[in-house]
Amino acid sequence: MKQKLTSLRLRILLPVIIMTLFVVILLTTMFSHGYTDMLIRQAQRMNAVSFDTVSQSVVPLIDLSIDEVRKIIMDERVRSYARLQYASEADLIHARISCRDYLRTEITRFEGIFGLLFMRSDGSLFGSLPEGNLFYDDPEDNPLAETVKAQILGAQPGQTVWAGPVSGSLFYGFENEKTPKSIMIAAWKSTDASYGDCCPMMLMDETIFDDLFSVLHDGISSWHLFTGDQTEFYHTGQDTCPDPEQLISAGKEGTILTDQNGQSVCAFSMAMTSPDWTLVRVVPMEDRKEVVRRVRRNVGIIASIVFLIALAIYWLWLKRFMRQFNSLLDGIIRMGQGDLKSMEFEPSSISEFVTMQQEINRTSLALNEQMETIRRMERDRMELEAKRKEQELIIRELSMAREIQKGALPHTFPPFPERKEIDLYASMDPAQDVGGDFYDFFFIDEDHLCLLIADVSGKGIPAALFMMVAKRILEDSARLEHNVSEILEKTNGSLCDSNQAEMFVTVWLGILEISTGRLTAANAGHEYPAFRKNEGCFELYKDKHGFVIGGMKDVQYREYIIQMNPGDKLFVYTDGVPEATAVSGEMFGTNRMLDALNSCADSSTEIILQEVRKTVDAFVGDARQFDDLTMMCLEYRGPQ
């Protein structure tokens, strides 16, 4: 592990070491070889190539032009005018016009050739320039300098001579911005007798060399063309020409000179044979201090570049290292945050990182399995807890509903303590927290007590809600009608209109006329009531059942009348009593109910109901109460 760490450190430091070594080597190389000598050698190499190119191009270029011009002057229109043998001035003018038109057309064909002139042996001159014609048939009018004239006229037949540069005097005052400042004349004495003694001249301006030297132009050095008399005819670049004599004698190996501005230059020269010109190249050089400054500056620049490159490489490597490191760190953080899946790490060539990556992945997978188990258990617990809470909520709500339901039923006993004519007691024990059974009793008026007991189909909340509705309707109807059958019919109609849940209710309804003991009752599908008459036993009174309330509209109910005498008792109940089921599956039944009633038939209504309840409970034992258990008992004591 220690070795690995050392290797890592070395790798981190490697780019810096390379960079430092490179800079040191570079600096050593630069100073040891000598920057000045190097530049000179480079200049010499460049110069050799350039001279060759120019020397191979300049002369053919001029020769080509001369050949072309020789063809032009062979035209008869030129030769005839050169002879100047005319009978009249008009003939001379005609010949001049003819010669002018020919030369003007021809001259436009040549770029860099500025004019075509002809000088006779007497010094008279004629020819054409692009913007003017020269016809100086009087030798006195020849604007060329005497030296130039002598040079041209002194040529041997067939020999080409170079004269000039000549001034703009040729243009005789119609110079303009297009007139070249420097014109070189290539003249040769004709051997063709048809010319007479005439020298054709080709006028060249510097543009003939522009294309050639523009190729060689390097932005630093300048090129110069000197004629045989050391007159500069053409140059490129800035005009900082040192002494022409020194330049011309510089030679091909190069000579260090000082130019007109006091700057060091390296000059190279090459003599041409035809024409006898000299081609010079001048390369500016710096002085020693300048060289040192330049070396320092260049070294500084190179060192900076190297440093930047090394820094860039190092930075790239470090970036990659940090990316791998961050990848590992990220993996650990993700593992700490519980992300325990197999992780994709940055590929790494560092073995330590690879090992760490594998370890992280292995640990992560193991932890992931354990965490998965814990999460599953926690999920189950949470589900159970949720269910429990849901049930608690339901229970709490049902408990509240039961209280509400109980509150809706008369629950104060004795209910009418001032009415000694009756003893009334009722109870309702729902099978669930709320039930569908209900009872009610109330005085419709001073003499009529309405009694009712009902059992809504179904159980639980729906039954309880429907019970509440049915109870309200029954009660309202009973308070409006004294006719039992009409109460049931109206109640049935109302419930049928709004019975979306299609529930129904069995009802036993009776109205006891207190003053007479006459009980008018009707049964809408409910359990048979039990009566105890004349201090006998409770017996079921099998009245005529009508159809349940809410099941079908427009049902008619038949009421019946039972005359109750003082001491007679009425026991009404819901099916929860006879259908209370024991663990064995046996139902309590009406017989056991009657037995229970009769076992305490003389007791108060409260005791009777308690006794029945006890008997039922005893019979049912541990079995779950399946149905609501509702009972109501009335003892008619007669008018007091």
Add this chain to the structure above:
Amino acid sequence: MKKILLFICSALLIFSLRDPAAAEDQVVLTIGDVSDRTGNVYVDQLGMWQYLEDLLNVEISYVYLTQEEYASALTSHNLPDIVATYNNLSTILENGAALNVDPYLEEYVPNLLHGPAGSSYDVFRQLGNEGDGFYFFPARIGYNGVGYSNSAGNRGYAVRWDYYKELGYPPVNNEEDYLKVLRQMHENHPFTEDGYPTYLFGTENFSGYSTAFRAEVSLDYWAAYKYQNNIFTNEIFDGYTDPAHSMWWTSMAWFNRLYRAGKEDDSFDMDIFTQTSEQYEAKCARGQYLGLHNAKGSLYREESRKNPETLSGYGTIPSRGTNLYTNVYQLLGNGSLYMWFISANSPHKEEALRLFNYMCDPDFLREFLLGRKGVTWDYDADGVPRMTEYGQEQLNAYKEGSASEENYYVQWGGFGTLPSNWPLLRDNSLHPDGYPLDFATISREYTAATMTNNISRDICEHYGVELPSDAHYKAGGLDFRNDCGEAITSCMSSLNRDQLHILSKAEAILENVWVDLTLAETDEEWTAIRDKTIRELIELGEPEVFKAYQQQWDAAAAIIVPLVRQAQAANGVEPYTPEQYERFP
């Protein structure tokens, strides 16, 4: 209620049918001008053009086409909406490139038919063949020159004015007088102040036969071949074989006189046969020529830089022997030199037609040229159009060279900023109110007030007149008011190929003989050469060609001349009577 519902439904229907892109994209009307670029480079960005754009609800793009671009567009039928051209007219018609606007003029261009430009349409109706269409709108109809000028004129007996003044302004009424003056000047000044030799007379080249001073003969500028007309009677002359009425033969005689006069003292410039334009211009600028056939301004420009009071320059001597080029009614505008047509393929024909309607609408043009009414000009209580104080101030500053962006006319344009062929009516055309469209600068008062040339002022001072043109009239000189040559020539169809071939050969004969004529040593020699040349021309068949040309000319003149006379009457220019020009041969 029904009507309201109907209106709403109609409005919704129209709105829904409307092309939303068309509503957003403004029509760009392209104008291609084949002529040389003139006027303001950014003419279509000037206020005057933007005013026109607003009226037309278009954007105008004005471009100059090179000959290559024009030829390419013509061939590919991809021309701009409106094109100005001076050549290929027959090709344009053959290719169906131009729209026949005749059916649309009454509806879209009523100003052409019922205004001053209507004469061009009248010419078409009377000269055009049955069934031919009206394809080309003329450019700049109206008077070229209004009878007065602040320059000394450039045609006539032009001399170096400083040398002429030295001589005491001797009167010159014919060539004899002129030659005498020139020789005297040469005697006094054989060399210029800079040492250059002087010559009696200069001309650009020897084919410039307009140099002769035949006041009754029309200019060679628009004369076809050497058939020039009498500017008073509009008779056509055969300039090849009728030396008595030929400007060319008169020129030859004049140059022969010059040669013989200058032979002794080398005052005849032998270079005139061979010199180039540059050489000629250089000699003019140096003042080497004592007389010129066409007064040039280069010498005065050069000398006035050195000396603001200089009189070194060329001026034309007020004379009864030459004609002042003014009052030339150009019935067909610039004639065949420049024509406008609407491209047959243009998708914006209606806009183009409406543009031409504006371009000959005096009300619009008054504003187009001078700026908005109520801003730079307005009518006074007497109904006379006058510049407002603000307008005059801006105009003065503009004319004095103000380049301020704030200057009204820098923004608006006008006064030389339009391309040379706009609008269809000349600026000096009379508005129905009786004043020129450009009443601000076209007036004697303005012309006199802006006269800055020393030579012009010297002429006025010496001859006691307000303007140099007044001196010309005072000396008995006439102008070109009777001349219809340009309009007649514009209406004539070309000669046939054989006839043109004959005239080409005739030109070659004359070109070959001019040196001999000029350098003839005696009158006999000159006459012999002339007669021999005329015989050659007759043998060539030139007189038959002239007869054919004369027939066409007479037919056209019978229609054109009365129309020009009508225009003259409408503009209050009285034509010359035979008594006024009877002194001319």
